[in-house]
Amino acid sequence: MSNIYAEIITIGNEVLAGYTVNTNATFISSRLREAGIAVKWVTTIADEPDAIKQAWQTAEERARLIITTGGLGPTPDDMTKNCIADFFNAPLEENARAAEDLKRFFALRKRPMTDINKGQILTPRGARVISNPVGTAPGLVMSRNDRVFAFFPGVPAEMKAMFTDGLMPMLTEFFDRPVIHTHLLRTTGIAESRLYEAVSDVVKQHSDFPLSFLPRQTGVDLRFTLIGDEPQTLKRWHAFIAVIRKSLHKYIFTEEERELHDVLLEMLRNRKMTLSVAESFTGGLIQDQITDIPGASDVFLGGVVAYSNDAKKALLAVSDHTLRETGAVSAATALEMARGVQERFQSDCSIATTGIAGPGGATPNKPVGLCYIAACLKDHESVREFRFGLNNRRLNKLRGAISGLEMLRRLLNGHDV
Incomplete structure (x- = not known):
């Protein structure tokens, strides 16, 4: 500086x-x-x-x-x-x-x-x-x-x-100010410690280039800074960023000051795909984030917040058998919710969440922060268990919303979910 x-x-x-x-x-x-x-x-x-x-x-x-x-x-x-x-x-x-x-x-x-x-x-x-x-x-x-x-x-x-x-x-x-180059890699779905471990060797090899790891509620930002405009140094700096980008490509969702829901919506719009959402654990937070984006209606067809078992059955066609055998908080229920909302709105893809946001409602086998999220395309679907482990209802819901959006983004990109 x-x-x-x-x-x-x-x-x-x-x-x-x-x-x-x-x-x-x-x-x-x-x-x-x-x-x-x-x-x-x-x-x-x-x-x-x-x-x-x-x-x-x-x-x-x-x-x-x-x-x-x-x-x-x-x-x-x-x-x-x-x-x-x-x-x-x-x-x-x-x-x-x-x-x-x-x-x-x-x-x-x-x-x-x-x-x-x-x-x-x-x-x-x-x-x-x-x-x-x-x-x-x-x-x-x-x-x-x-x-x-x-x-x-x-x-x-x-x-x-x-x-x-x-x-x-x-x-x-x-003020006479120096030429400043900055670059952002915005990630989600990986903790800061794991992120650093994945790139620590190359970071140490390029210690002359400042790199900040900045945790956010939704992920971790990597901010690169270069002072000056010397051509060879600038070339090395860009090469350094390229190596980091390649190592973390699965987790990087943007290189701009944008949020995950905005990026996902643009991906769907560019592919002429539509989306529907079924929420229990996140209580409508995914739909809230999506509809914050102007013009979301050309991608987002609609959603359901189904808290009770009766609502899950009536609105999302979750079966009595699934609820009785696995419970509302289960991978099977999340998957049936995603399939049900996709069928109801005839969308190309869907996201569904179910879990225990807390601070009450936990059992020995199902702790606070346990969440099952499903993401579905017409020809491919995935469901995952998350254990956010936070005794904070709002933060659990936020992490669930981000995880659901990120699961669908990775599914669309062909990455492991």
């Missing part, structure tokens, strides 16, 4: 108290890293003027880029703007761009502007305004003594929009 160091300052009692997770810092850090700017400090402070200004003073002594989130809203406890005015000795004054943005915001929504919002047209003298396409509080940029300060509201959707479209293009005006 370059010697341009950044500090992220989060203002908010709710973050300090643990009521709110600081996802803003994670987003900012990742974007700055890709731009060749290293975040060395992340500071969280209370909604108190003295604490805010002290944090800025400390940051100014050690970082060249200081990004602050929080406290820019219209209410009395949003005090960041007044603190900026004091810290920079820059009185607040009406800003024409902020006024126009605010007027447009309310006009588009056909709502009157409230008196409390009118204060948001005031900005510190000399501040550059970043328009807020999502909310009412603009982003602000101040600079002095080769230090750059950027200020954003704490609402993640607002901050992300202004950071990406406003601040990032602006940084080239302030």
